[in-house]
Amino acid sequence: MSNKIGYVWNTLYSWMDTGSGPVFAANFEAKLQPISHHMAHPDTKRRFNELVCTSGQMDLLTSIKAIAATDEDILRVHTPAVLDNLKRISGLAGGGDVGDGITHVGNGALNIAYLSAGGAIELTKQVVSREVSTGYALINPPGHHATRNQSMGFCLFNNTSVAAAYAKDVLGLKRVAIVDWDVHHGNGTQDIWWEDSSVLTISLHQNLCFPSDSGFTSERGEGEGFGYNLNIPLPPGGGNAAYHYAFEKVVIPALKKYQPELIIIGSGFDASIMDPLGRMMVTADGFKTMAKMAVDCAEEVCGGRIAFIQEGGYSPQYLPFCGVAVVQALTQCDTIGDSLIGLVGGMGGDILLEHEKQIVDEVEKLLVDLH
Numbered sequence: 001m002s003n004k005i006g007y008v009w010n011t012l013y014s015w016m017d018t019g020s021g022p023v024f025a026a027n028f029e030a031k032l033q034p035i036s037h038h039m040a041h042p043d044t045k046r047r048f049n050e051l052v053c054t055s056g057q058m059d060l061l062t063s064i065k066a067i068a069a070t071d072e073d074i075l076r077v078h079t080p081a082v083l084d085n086l087k088r089i090s091g092l093a094g095g096g097d098v099g100d101g102i103t104h105v106g107n108g109a110l111n112i113a114y115l116s117a118g119g120a121i122e123l124t125k126q127v128v129s130r131e132v133s134t135g136y137a138l139i140n141p142p143g144h145h146a147t148r149n150q151s152m153g154f155c156l157f158n159n160t161s162v163a164a165a166y167a168k169d170v171l172g173l174k175r176v177a178i179v180d181w182d183v184h185h186g187n188g189t190q191d192i193w194w195e196d197s198s199v200l201t202i203s204l205h206q207n208l209c210f211p212s213d214s215g216f217t218s219e220r221g222e223g224e225g226f227g228y229n230l231n232i233p234l235p236p237g238g239g240n241a242a243y244h245y246a247f248e249k250v251v252i253p254a255l256k257k258y259q260p261e262l263i264i265i266g267s268g269f270d271a272s273i274m275d276p277l278g279r280m281m282v283t284a285d286g287f288k289t290m291a292k293m294a295v296d297c298a299e300e301v302c303g304g305r306i307a308f309i310q311e312g313g314y315s316p317q318y319l320p321f322c323g324v325a326v327v328q329a330l331t332q333c334d335t336i337g338d339s340l341i342g343l344v345g346g347m348g349g350d351i352l353l354e355h356e357k358q359i360v361d362e363v364e365k366l367l368v369d370l371h
């Protein structure tokens with residue numbers, strides 16, 4: 001067993017063309033002005049990689065090369081409709097919308113999406129085989145909104161699910177857990193594993209943020225999968241204290257009870273205190289604490305097998321510090337700190353409020369149906 005920490009990045013991830021709109025497509029009638037940086041412009045993730053490179057962390061990491069996922073890999077969790085749709089749009093000179101009216105992708109998006117899912121697979125493969133002990137796949141586009149049948153919400157293929165399905169069907173694992181701390185509900189991941197108890201899905205998200213009609217505690221899976229989907233919809237404004245309480249009370253106990261052979265973290269940074277698309281208050285250090293709790297838990301339940309896979313996150317200023325903080329939890333060596341803490345520290349997110357505690361305590365009761 002090695003103590004190498006795997007790291008995935010590919011330059012093509014920053015070639016995702018999110019279009020000229022601010023977040024919805026630019027529109028003349030609606031007076032939505034074009035802008036050079038869409039909310040999900042990949043520069044934010046490119047800047048994360050560049051901070052990994054310049055922080056000194058790269059010397060502590062082992063590069064893992066992303067290999068394009070195959071149609072077979074994608075079809076383990078998606079219907080052919082998802083693939084056919086993306087193949088068609090990706091082939092158009094100017095790209096187009098994937099079908100939800102929000103997600104514009106450019107020409108060649110299919111190839112980058114294959115590489116993104118493939119990056120998740122490669123890291124997972126090496127974590128499971130112990131070529132690396134843990135690792136971070138900084139991939140793009142993200143995945144957790146993509147349902148079995150539909151790309152949506154900036155997500156083309158459900159990367160964490162593609163990796164989990166690979167771990168099960170190809171590597172022979174029986175139980176995998178996906179913990180998604182992106183600020184938005186992991187509705188796609190929930191949908192894919194809805195009737196399946198072999199993948200435990202846990203989503204921590206801002207209540208009613210996106211999609212606004214899902215992510216409730218009452219969504220628990222069905223049939224064989226009942227009890228194996230946990231939603232923790234936190235009230236807006238929750239910060240480190242709310243997230244850490246949710247980890248302590250729900251996420252870690254659920255993982256200990258479920259005893260997965262592999263833990264996958266859907267690591268979005270849009271719950272950060274600087275994010276334009278979320279209203280939560282997690283700091284770089286807050287993300288690092290969650291990462292450490294998850295790593296310690298993996299050591300206890302699954303021989304340390306844990307893979308961090310990038311989801312969303314839209315603050316070009318702050319996301320790189322959040323990302324490197326998580327990487328530093330893996331390398332266990334701090335080379336830089338949070339240079340924006342002077343701005344974001346002390347805003348009250350470290351105090352657990354009663355209405356935050358209440359929702360977490362409610363979800364804790366649902367662990368009785370998890371085995």
Ligand code: 3YP
Binds near residue numbers: 154182183184311
């Ligand atoms: C998709 C359209 C409006 C909100 C946006 C959410 C994307 C995301 O970060 N999902 O995790």
Ligand code: ZN
Binds near residue numbers: 183268311312313
């Ligand atoms: Zn998100």
